[in-house]
Amino acid sequence: MKYRSFGRTGLRVSELGFGCGSVGGLLVRGDWREMVHTVERAIELGVNYFDTASIYGDGTSESNLGAALQELGAEVLVGTKVRLSTSDMGHIRDAVLESVDASLKRLRLDCVDIIHLHNPISLHRDPDRNTVGLKDLEPVTQAFQFLQEQGKVKFYGINGLGETKALHNAVEATGAHSIQMCYNLLNPSAGQTVPQSFPFQDYSQLITQASKHGMGIIAIRVLAGGALSGTIQRHPNAAKTVSPIATSTEYAQDVTRAQMFRFLVEQGYTGNLVEAAIRFAISNSAVSTALVGFSELEQLEQAAEYVAKGPLSTTPLKQIEDIWHSLS
Numbered sequence: 212m213k214y215r216s217f218g219r220t221g222l223r224v225s226e227l228g229f230g231c232g233s234v235g236g237l238l239v240r241g242d243w244r245e246m247v248h249t250v251e252r253a254i255e256l257g258v259n260y261f262d263t264a265s266i267y268g269d270g271t272s273e274s275n276l277g278a279a280l281q282e283l284g285a286e287v288l289v290g291t292k293v294r295l296s297t298s299d300m301g302h303i304r305d306a307v308l309e310s311v312d313a314s315l316k317r318l319r320l321d322c323v324d325i326i327h328l329h330n331p332i333s334l335h336r337d338p339d340r341n342t343v344g345l346k347d348l349e350p351v352t353q354a355f356q357f358l359q360e361q362g363k364v365k366f367y368g369i370n371g372l373g374e375t376k377a378l379h380n381a382v383e384a385t386g387a388h389s390i391q392m393c394y395n396l397l398n399p400s401a402g403q404t405v406p407q408s409f410p411f412q413d414y415s416q417l418i419t420q421a422s423k424h425g426m427g428i429i430a431i432r433v434l435a436g437g438a439l440s441g442t443i444q445r446h447p448n449a450a451k452t453v454s455p456i457a458t459s460t461e462y463a464q465d466v467t468r469a470q471m472f473r474f475l476v477e478q479g480y481t482g483n484l485v486e487a488a489i490r491f492a493i494s495n496s497a498v499s500t501a502l503v504g505f506s507e508l509e510q511l512e513q514a515a516e517y518v519a520k521g522p523l524s525t526t527p528l529k530q531i532e533d534i535w536h537s538l539s
């Protein structure tokens with residue numbers, strides 16, 4: 212496993228990160244022994260960043276991760292998240308502090324390495340989309356800094372989802388150490404230039420921008436929630452339905468679109484589409500860690516094998532770029 216700098220934090224994170232979310236579902240709906248064994252095997256393979264959130268399985272993911280790490284006596288980097296609800300908006304600071312205390316309890320930790328704000332960010336708060344406005348980031352940041360002083364979190368970050376302009380402003384303004392960014396073959400706009408006709412949200416190189424501000428970059432939805440496997444079937448542990456993020460409106464459309472990249476397999480650049488998607492994510496040197504959501508041990512083994520093959524070479528990357536430029 213190779214390691215990359217995590218922005219200006221001084222942390223070194225594995226190129227492959229362990230997504231403990233509900234989509235892959237292993238840490239939410241999996242069999243306990245398989246969970247522990249997969250976490251153990253991930254550590255053995257060199258994975259050192261585990262990403263969870265208070266809302267994944269309504270706290271189940273944090274509880275399972277905490278219990279597994281305790282059973283294994285393992286010390287790894289753990290990141291979790293705070294999701295503010297509409298009713299929290301009148302007392303943001305207290306809501307953040309309460310949420311982190313509850314997360315630490317579930318995780319059986321005194322301190323988490325990275326705390327992220329989970330809500331998407333818009334210029335103005337929008338309860339219908341559960342976004343926070345730029346003004347809300349001030350009390351969130353104050354709470355995160357207070358938690359740092361208390362020794363309950365080491366670093367803090369934001370979610371790179373929401374309105375592009377607001378996200379660029381947030382990167383400038385918050386002084387955050389970390390950002391989670393949707394970055395995959397279907398929507399690479401956070402790290403690549405896409406044409407004006409591009410069919411999905413254009414994040415306008417947010418990764419590049421955040422990286423310039425010394426932020427660690429966590430790539431999420433590297434497999435577009437599973438659609439980049441090119442098959443519609445889901446693992447029994449996986450979420451039954453997936454809402455795409457910044458790609459098609461329907462998961463099935465993403466699965467169809469994934470076929471555009473089949474040439475990578477046919478021309479022998481990669482063994483399959485999953486390998487193509489994972490190696491594409493780590494081809495961006497500004498990405499610190501590429502998270503993959505796992506449903507089972509085998510998927511972890513495969514991801515580690517693909518990451519070990521390294522970034523894609525220039526020729527396939529150029530062909531991929533041509534595809535984005537042909538879309539409208």
Ligand SMILES: NC(=O)c1ccc[n+]([C@@H]2O[C@H](COP(=O)([O-])OP(=O)(O)OC[C@H]3O[C@@H](n4cnc5c(N)ncnc54)[C@H](OP(=O)(O)O)[C@@H]3O)[C@@H](O)[C@H]2O)c1
Nearest residue numbers: 230231232235432433434435436437445446449504506510
């Ligand atoms: N900040 C945020 O708002 C946010 C949003 C989304 C995700 N995240 C983080 O990013 C992590 C990863 O995201 P995600 O789970 O949503 O999406 P993802 O990693 O893009 O996709 C996960 C899905 O990919 C499939 N998969 C994984 N390995 C595979 C393999 N080797 N072969 C075939 N299919 C494979 C699985 O589908 P099947 O189960 O159907 O096989 C799995 O459910 C999450 O766990 C979470 O930590 C953060």
